[in-house]
Amino acid sequence: MGKQNVIVPDQWVDSMRASSPTHAKAAAVLSGSQEASHDDEYHKWVKQYPSALSNFDDIFAASKGIQIVMFLDYDGTLSPIVDDPDRAFMSDAMREVVRDAARHFPTAIVSGRCRDKVFSFVRLRELYYAGSHGMDIKGPSKTTKHTKAKRKGVLFQPASVFLPMIDEVYKTLLRKTELFPGSSVENNTFSLSVHYRCVDDKILSSLFEMVKSVLEDYPELRRTSGKKVLEIRPSINWDKGKALEFLLESLGFGDRTDVFPVYIGDDCTDEDAFKVLRDRGQGAGILVSDIPKETHASYSLREPAEVKEFLSRLVEWKRLPSSKNKYKDAMS
């Protein structure tokens, strides 16, 4: 705790614009040749981060004899990105396939959202939930073959001491964002999101400048960025990667080599989890993106519809009788 924020507004604007898929796409459709060059770039990129669907067998060939554990981000992964954060619903078909996956593998949702909010979208009691970028972790409220009674309830809240501060900053930002049409502040309990998807480009710099000046009074908080959102959170050494490690530990797989964690996410904050998997040399990180991006993930999927297809293929593959599945015998 206590690292000073060093934030330069111009850099904010650049990084915010870079993290905006709509800007990237809009630029790419300006002309036919630009569109073609966007496709070329994507094809080059996807060779480096191959499709998790086209490489499905290869991914799971590497998981011989070990337990798969699923980690799923929410926005942009299970639900498409929409203008109104309160209406980022997942489809019933997606819910069904996540439910099926959780029957076979321990499954966790790891989100920047407040835990209750993401639960209200997903509505599956058999899952683990790590809300507020992993700072609020709770076990399943429904027992499955993967859960043990003692793992129910809240498991970990490393940022509780920051609650009054986060609430104070929320109230300040709520008041100050009124001057910026299209902006909104979302209270994610242990973190805040300042949304600017619907803010006119002309006033973006002043919005970022306003947030920066509010944060100057709170050196204990830091800013990260997502898709057209500024995220404000405690400067503690905790993120989605740490949450992934914590959950593996809780499930009894902390030091084990016979586990294959699969993490699927679309945003900058998911990179911490991809990096953990790379550093452990375990499992597969899958980035959801239809534009080239630097990432610690190993594979890619273009959009939530492909995530659904991937999950449903995983469930089907798990259900296949061993005789029809060349890798199945070796799997848990």
Ligand SMILES: O=P(O)(O)OC[C@H]1O[C@H](O[C@H]2O[C@H](CO)[C@@H](O)[C@H](O)[C@H]2O)[C@H](O)[C@@H](O)[C@@H]1O
């Ligand atoms: O970790 P995640 O589950 O991906 O949450 C990250 C942020 O997601 C939400 O914002 C994003 O999705 C919205 C709905 O599609 C969209 O309007 C917004 O522009 C995106 O940034 C959520 O509202 C944030 O609080 C999360 O931090």
